[in-house]
Amino acid sequence: MRPLTTTRTEDRTADRRRARRTAETAGIGWKLLLLKITVLGLLNAVCVYAAMVLFFNERWLIGTLVVVSGALLTWIYFQRGALPAKYLAPGVVFLLIFQVFVIFYSGYVAFTNYGTGHNSTKDHAIHAIMLQTQDRVPDSPTYQLTVIERSGELGFAVTTEDGEVLLGSAEAPLEAAPGAVVQDGRVIEVPDHEVLSFAELVDRQQELTSLSVPLSEDPNAGALRTQDGQRAYVYTSRFVYDESADTLTNTASGEIYTDGGEGAFVTPDGAEVMPGWRVNVGLENFVRAVTEESIRGPLLYVTAWTFGFAFLSVATTFVMGLFLAVVFNDARMKSRKYYRLVMILPYAFPGFLSALVWAGMMNQEFGFINNVLFGGASIPWLSDPWLAKLSILIVNLWLGFPYMFLVCTGALQSIPEELTEAAQMDGARPFQAFRQIKFPLLLVSIAPLLISSFAFNFNNFNLVYMLTGGGPRDIEAGINVGSTDILISMVYKVAFVGSQSDYGLASAFSILIFFIVGTISVIAFRRTRALEELN
Amino acid sequence: MTVNTGRITTMTALLGLGALALTSCGSGDGSGDAGAAEPADSETTESEAAESETTDSDTTDSDTTETEGGEDAASGSLTIWADANRAEVLTDVAEDFESDTGITVEIVQQDFEEIRDQFVSQVPTGEGPDIAVGAHDWLGVLVNNGVVAPVELGDAAAEFEEIAVDAWTYEGQTYGLPYSIENIALLRNTELAPEAPADFEEMIQMGEEAGTEYPFLVGLDPNESDPYHLYPFQTSFGAPVFGTAEDGSYDPSQLSMAEAGGEEFAGWLAEQGEAGVLNLNIDGDLALESFNDGNSPFFLTGPWNVTGAQDAGIDVAVDPIPAAGDQDAQPFAGVQGFFLSSQSENVLAASNFLINYVGTAEVQTALYETGGRAPALTESFEQALSEDEIVAGFGEVGAEAVPMPAIPEMGAVWDDWGSSQAAIIKGDGDPVELWQKMSQDISSAID
Amino acid sequence: MAQSLRTATHRTPRPGPAEPPSVSRRTPTRRRPFRRWFSQTGWRHLVGIAVVIFAAFPLVYVFSASLNPGGTLITANTLFGNLSLRSYVDLFNLPRQPFAAWYVNTLFIGFSASAGSVMLGALAAYAFSRMRFTGRRFGLITILLVQMFPQLLAMVAIFLLMLSIGEIFPAIGLNSQIGLIMVYLGGALGVNTYLMYGFFNTIPVSIDEAARIDGAGHARIFFTIILPLVSPILAVVALLSLVATLSEFVIASVLLRDPEKQTLAVGLYQFISQETSQNWSIFAAGAVLAAIIPVALFLGLQRYIVSGLVAGSVK
Structure with a gap:
């Protein structure tokens, strides 16, 4: 490991430090070392066993991967350097197994015809055909x-x-x-x-x-x-x-x-x-993804709304979350604990339940909103194309602001109060002080979260699907795409029509959408770089 | 709320689809058999040993007399997927089966709505069950995916209600052992309306005379209407969804509802929407609640809502669905049953279990008692009919019912059908034009 | 979680003052003129009340439904028309829906996954924040990008993966809670790491340096000095991961099959997933009880989340 900053003093004390470290290692280190050896030993035992089973079943590729990763982990923890790797390895292992694998797997499926009627091997298909045609x-x-x-x-x-x-x-x-x-x-x-x-x-x-x-x-x-x-x-x-x-x-x-x-x-x-079986179909799914009539027609409209939805969702939840975090970050205020407690409730409730409750409250004739808040008005919250969009944003604000509130509260805590005080003493008004001092600092830690929240909402299938189902549908269009559909929910409707499913096509879409979101995010990261380097 | 729940269900089912066989990329050999053949831990061995002694006494079922007794009890095992209600009944049956045959039965509790998709995706991996509970309208998907095997009911077929076996027949093969039939009918609050209405108009008139908030209730969805619940009215205009082929099954190439009767029905929908009789804003939950509160004498719904209404103190009668057109109002029937995996390695045990155990009157009656839906076995059906007015009422309507189509394209059909109905009821355009547009969309979705 | 954090704080070599001076200095006097009170904190209560109404209202419906056995969710005009605890009693007496077991499972899975995520995330965040190595920026962005993959199809892959793992180690494969926790840990590096990373960055490097001069090794610096200092963010992340785990439904429903092993989200969902036998009231009662977990955790962690600890000790 290379220290962040090297000063002369440190140079001089370097030898002393090394000596001390050795002493420390020798003193209390043996327990740690023992622990380390035990843990790594267990890990290796598990790896060897898994590899043996895998090789026995002739799954060479996965077996080799297991052996290699076991060896790599052992190496990481048994040598002196590679300190970052020591800290990163545990998380990365899980990340690779459970997240990266998913992406690669979808990538693989995108090149197959996997879906209804093609969901297994040829042997299975022949077996099933013979059974079903007796x-x-x-x-x-x-x-x-x-x-x-x-x-x-x-x-x-x-x-x-x-x-x-x-x-x-x-x-x-x-x-x-x-x-x-x-x-x-x-x-x-x-x-x-x-x-x-x-x-x-x-x-x-x-x-x-x-x-x-x-x-x-x-x-x-x-x-x-x-x-x-x-x-x-x-x-x-x-x-x-x-x-x-x-x-x-x-x-x-x-x-x-x-x-x-x-x-x-x-x-x-x-x-x-029928049934058929799974085969590789090359780029066919990608070709279909861009030529499919039911996609191409509404694509522009849906893409625009997807961006709008994702952006507005982030903006509204962030503004509200930040505002509340600032408001309740004042130590003079009593009982803010209770406010905070109620505020995290929307976050603590199962999302599908919340969506159902909101759908009920937004019922045009009987919903609470129309009946009580608007005194019996008949506002078509969920069946007017524009109001449905607004409704989705409102519900998403409700679902999302507690997260932003928590995150902003956490981040605000990291900013020393003295900075603001100093500014205020210099005559800045509280809001000015906040905007010029705390806010930029806050953005340093929050900006990446906003970007990732954008990406999340870009693919916020659950909300759209449960609240409006993408509707109201334009009956004249002849295509089952509604005015609140975002890209991912449109994909869902195209790839999983009724009970028919086309995983190949859906995977191809996932990859394409991933590229879109990824590119936007990388660009956004580059733009926030300046902020990030503040530290 | 009905449709919303339907939506979450389909969504989670599809999201939670489990998996396909990546067998093509992993090992082609070995792993599959291991998975399916020994699905369970062997906790059962103890009870099995205990039971094998009792097996010497004669078994109750004459068809299983080949069971020789305890000394050479069979060593197979069966895995069954069932929803909570079915699982309870099956546990008893499974115990009998285990003690008779020595074959262990593992019942895995699954959410009913998820079984179809889980089954489609897990059977190819070898993780699937031997038997699962399901609804007949899944057949198209199951058959097209090659995950179900036909079940030969043999002579037993005649012991079931005809509609039940018909529903479980797809492209000439019977794929399951049916256990219950469900259909909607008209629930009537006898205090508010002492007599059953003869037709739709009379029902509305009676409803208005009753002076309640609504003359009649049916649960709909603002954007998707509910073609399932409105289907009896549609058929009363002589507009069934598909024509029938020679063998009595549906012929999806003839979209009968595109004909004149359908357009007449569209006009009727628009009228009723205009008059406020059909109200898209009343969803299933609201309708149920309003009926239970005594806000309407009539409620078009299924047997699943009867208990709730009775608990709310409503004296309920079940009536035939009043026709809106000049023909009979035929609702859709859904038939639940047990089906067999095409990858099952325990076909013999599984079909024995189905035909000789689940197919008995005793079990069918038990399944009826926990599920509340008319049994599919004629003997149990008649018994239920004679014992329970409500079941008899639904059963009578069910006699007129037609099985829901099972073709895999139905998903797309429901979508178009529902949103067009909603548009018509809302008055978004000329009903006949909207109906024609829908017919075109559906035709192109099916081809 | 809360317990370990608390003890960690006590072991801090340089604990902050019992009460941060910046706070105590501004403690208001008892009697303030109304106008001053209003401009300082009074308006905050107004905001608070507004937000509480907005946040809680839909949930009041749920609570009301839970007290109305046999009722539905949309009892808009008759809120609390019926007050009966029957649904709560029923909830614990359903033979086929072992609610108590779900609760325990959820606590176990939730707390394990959340503790694991905090640990893995903190380790990574420390590396990203304190060390400079090739691929650091790339790594930081990658862990965020990975989470952006549309999860629509993730289940297929995860099921398959757990199936294969289960063939080798049945104890952590399908139908195993440990396996499920592992899947959740797959998401440990992600947004939360970033959140912690930002927070770690605000802790001056001089603290590490000082400790190193005192002869502390990297592991000791991390565990005994840095972690206590970043406890607010650890608490936030713990809460966020716990809530995410609690409401996670899709993966849990596919991986856990035995009713005895399932989690609250999966189990409760069964009450309403069947169109023909929906039981809103029991479902609502279950949801209310389920929500107690994050609320209790929030209460327990609140003083870490908003402790002012950093402000007090880092200068």
Whole structure:
């Protein structure tokens, strides 16, 4: 570590200090050292174990990362230098795992078609298609089933409605079984076969439920299958999957579906079988994000309102929070404790509850605001395009000012009172003294918070969604975008229409929005640099 | 407030979606099986051991006679997602099942509204359950995502109310074991209106004669109206949302409400909005409260609000929904049921549990008693009908009901449908034009 | 949290005067003429009353709803028309909604996450404030930028991550409160670090220097000298993180599955999330009780938040 300022005095005392430090380390340091070794030892044990499990599961990349980070942490704490790293490492570890990962993961999803109908692997998709397209032959009878086994191979012994007993297995179509013993319409004994108990069935249930016993030599006659091990039904498969050719064939029409490379089986003329699976689609989501009709139309309007909303939210909450912090930062005032206490209440309440209460209070006909405050007026707080905007800002002010109040109070505490007093003694009026002395100092610590509050409100999906749902919607537009929609809520509506979701598209939007907000913030940081360097 | 809550629900469901399988990037092998096969800690082993002895005595259910007894109890396990109300009933059933079969059942309590999205996202990771509770109108999404497997009810299908099985049938396959049917009906405060109204006009007239604040109540939303609650009026103008295909299921390519009946209904909406009978500012909570305070003789709502009204001291009768047009007023029916994961590795145990345990009259009745909605099993349904006037009232209306469409595009349809209705009721333009605009938007959303 | 701060203060090698002189000097005399009283503090009360009305009014609705079993949230015209504690009693007697367990869980998760965040954040803020190293500016801006990523899709990634972690260490994976706390700690470096950083900057470096000359190592300077001096901001950050944790709903609902393990936000939400069985009154009662936690913490920390400690000791 390099000291901030080096003076001559320090140079001279440097040796003495080093000596003293060594002595200190030797004196009380061994306990700390022991602690350090224990903690790092544990950490390393955990890392090694995790890495072993990961390698065992052939997850090489993550395993290697674990090993490398474990080694890095050990190195950081076991050498003399890199003091900043010692202080930063604990927070950074969590930051990397739980926050940075999210960003990279979204980045990855943005290049896939992940969403409704494409939410798993190809194997899962094929499995699901095959399951969902087993059609029970209409009006076919129920067969009372007994599951039997011979030399490890499962088979079905069934009784038909007219009392006939049939035997079959995956390889051997059903045929009469003369020697079988039937009781209460169900086979209980078959020569040369073992009858399986329920418990044995449960143990082999996957084998059993995928077993299909052909009805006859004719494959189109269908096959017996069972779900519960007690009854079998005749099914025909709508599709046959050919593993070597990787194609699905429709058994009725003979149409062949191939893997079209876009995460689904398709026919040459474009018919798809759902579900599909996840594949990389390159930049497609980004292209859609900028060309999608439902986005492009209202984009300008929504972007403008997003900026307006974010800026005004920060401005109103900050002004109010700061004002209150200053007002209640006067030691002469009695009982300010209680005011402060009430003021943090909006912050302490669950946000969704607050939004619901406000929505109720803003009801045009029955809400408290119209009924009591405005004496029965009929002001459409939430259904007029402009008033809805105002309402959102009011509610956001209510939700957000306690935070600004707390933060400003905290920051004001860091500014020595003497500065103001000195200025006041020099004849400055209180407000002037505040504006010229305290305010710039306050901004030093608050400015980054304001920027980040801006970013937060830029993406303040919850408030918009819960209070107005983005509405009121312009019914003529034909696009489900309302006058209080901000970018993120518009994205939500486009990517998650009803119950359909398109995570790929939403991720692409997230990345784009992140770039917008990030760029603005970086610029803002640069502009506040002057302020920051005051210290 | 109904719609607002709906909004938070969908939002949190989508936000809290859990995950997809990043199996493509992680390990393709191994991890999946481990996750699904052993979902739970083995705290149950003790009780299991104790129970296996009692299993020697005959089991109650004849269908499970294959259970040989304790000496070779099966070692499987089942995971079920259910909401709090269902979880309670299922716990008892699960105990029976465990003692009969030796298969342990873990019931994971989930928020009902979140189950769909959690299921869609977690099944592919191998973290999903074997069985979950849900509503039939989720089917489109579940099937398109390949996360549900058909359940063959076999002969048992005939023992259920027809509408229940129909609702759980999607593209020709039955995907679940239904347990309850719900639909809206007209609640009447018998003190304020002694007789059931014959049609909408008569109801309004009776409401006005009662001298209460509102002639009639239905919960709407200022910006999104409520097409679900207004649907019976719409059908009474002969304007069902979709046409029906040959097999009786919906055919989304025929948007029947775009036809003349729909436009007539639009005109009616505008009139009622103008007259103040339909008031967008009265949301579900306000409507409930006003009805409970005796401020209106009529309230169009579901069975879920009956208890509240009775607690408030209202003597409630359930009536058929009065038609506004010249045809019958058919509400939507929602059917709740249990469905099976396509990635379940315990299909045998799961389907046994569903068909032989949950499908019994005893369980269906128990589910009805905690949920208050008409049971889907005919035997329990009739029993409930004969025992309880309220259920009978809803059941009678339910006989006219049609299942809510389950196609995945319904989300978009509800959006357009609702905001157009709201605009019409508010009087923001010509009702017929708005309705036509809506029809076009919906058609293009579905294609 | 409060306890540890308090003891830390007592160990401060150079404690501030019991009462900051700047404050005591200005302590008002008992009898002031009204006009003077008004211009000095009276108007502040007016502001206070206005703000209290603005802040508390919507919550009065909630409180009123909690006393009106079976009622709804929008009882605008009949505030406190009914006064019954039944919802509060019911709240603790629901077999499937273990409210008491939620409360304890929330306290545990909230306080752990908040203490952890303060610690991690303070460590980082100290490094940023006192040390000069390559990437310092970049690091400062990065931790803010990372938080700006739209969180709409974060759950997908976090669920997946916890799923993988749980495969290796089940104790900190899905359905584990420790795991949830760890996720919350992921946000420890962020806005709050910046807040602390700004505050650290106002503590003169000469204090560190003096301590170093006295032979104190960096760890000792940080823990025994700097931390007590910055206690106001630590208290603010502790409160901010606690409130954030308390109202956090989305991550907790996905990660914690057992009703016994869930937090208040998740549990309470179940009372109103089902359209068909909403129970506003019980929900409101639960929310009122939940709000006691941050309020109590605020009361406990208030004197650190507004202590004037720095003004008294740093000159």
